[in-house]
Amino acid sequence: MWAVLPRPASRPPDCQSYMINYCVGRLADTLAHLERLGVPVEKHEDSEYGRFAWIHDPDGNRIELWEDLQPGRSPSSSR
16 A cells, blocks of 8 residues: 655655655565665654654655554554
């Protein structure tokens, strides 16, 4: 599953106006796979909404990876 989310008001206006969010089954496995491919992980964190990590695609677009700890929710309803 994936979603395109609007830029949160807390982000500076010079940031991109959207962020792509991919819901992944197991974030740790996804990050291990990306790291093996040489994709740098910007940061990762756990929150009450689930586990998150951020990477950039080859064009520099920020991508959020999300492991929902309560399966069945959509990214837009969790934040």
